[in-house]
Amino acid sequence: MGFNVRYANQAITGAGTSDGGASTYNMLRHTIKYRPFVLNNLSPNDLDEAYYDETNAGNALGIINPIQLSNAQYSKKLSSLTNLNGYANYTFSPKFSFRSTAGINFNNQTYHTFFDYITSKARTQGASMPMAGVLTNNVYNLSNSNVLTYTNSRKSNHRVDVLLGNELYNVKAKSTDIQLKNFPVGITPDKALNQLNIGTIIPTYPQSGSYESRIVSFLQEPTMRIKISS
Numbered sequence: 001m002g003f004n005v006r007y008a009n010q011a012i013t014g015a016g017t018s019d020g021g022a023s024t025y026n027m028l029r030h031t032i033k034y035r036p037f038v039l040n041n042l043s044p045n046d047l048d049e050a051y052y053d054e055t056n057a058g059n060a061l062g063i064i065n066p067i068q069l070s071n072a073q074y075s076k077k078l079s080s081l082t083n084l085n086g087y088a089n090y091t092f093s094p095k096f097s098f099r100s101t102a103g104i105n106f107n108n109q110t111y112h113t114f115f116d117y118i119t120s121k122a123r124t125q126g127a128s129m130p131m132a133g134v135l136t137n138n139v140y141n142l143s144n145s146n147v148l149t150y151t152n153s154r155k156s157n158h159r160v161d162v163l164l165g166n167e168l169y170n171v172k173a174k175s176t177d178i179q180l181k182n183f184p185v186g187i188t189p190d191k192a193l194n195q196l197n198i199g200t201i202i203p204t205y206p207q208s209g210s211y212e213s214r215i216v217s218f219l220q221e222p223t224m225r226i227k228i229s230s
Contacts, residue, residue, distance in 0.1 A: 003086035015073040025120050031066040060120045072116035074189035082106040102144045111135040114189035130183035132192040141171045163221040171213045178206040
């Protein structure tokens with residue numbers, strides 16, 4: 001008999017440089033394409049809207065000061081994983097034995113995002129006002145297998161082995177996603193995410209989904225060995 005427990009808790013902060021959506025929201029292009037010098041008495045930390053308009057070929061593809069842009073985006077992903085698993089063996093007799101194995105996983109994730117008014121996402125989807133969102137994913141799965149074995153252990157020229165078993169695998173998942181816009185300009189990420197009621201829910205949100213899957217299988221394996229004397 002044996003039992004194991006594992007727990008992991010992780011927090012990842014930072015918006016990163018890429019985006020799974022359109023190239024409009026890719027941050028790397030701002031770092032690469034932004035001019036390497038300052039004009040018009042602007043400091044490296046200042047926002048140059050004239051340069052954004054000059055480089056904007058449409059679809060909010062204008063280039064934004066990457067320092068300002070990095071400070072204008074907030075992302076934090078929290079994840080926790082709990083794993084429980086164990087097994088048990090029991091021998092009824094020299095011929096019969098039984099083994100059962102089970103495992104349970106709980107995987108929970110929460111993803112907080114904030115986009116200030118200067119970001120491409122706020123310009124295209126939020127009327128140039130800050131946006132915030134919270135996405136949660138919860139996944140639970142259970143696995144269990146049971147095997148009964150019979151072995152003819154008599155000392156003879158003939159041998160019979162029989163294996164009977166079954167396996168169960170169950171997965172449940174649930175997700176919720178809420179995205180909001182029209183937060184007041186100047187609001188901090190912490191305040192926006194802790195007071196979501198200040199914003200306006202984007203049409204088609206909140207979104208939620210769930211699914212469940214079950215797989216049950218059975219197995220049998222009889223084996224017979226016969227020695228024929230010549």
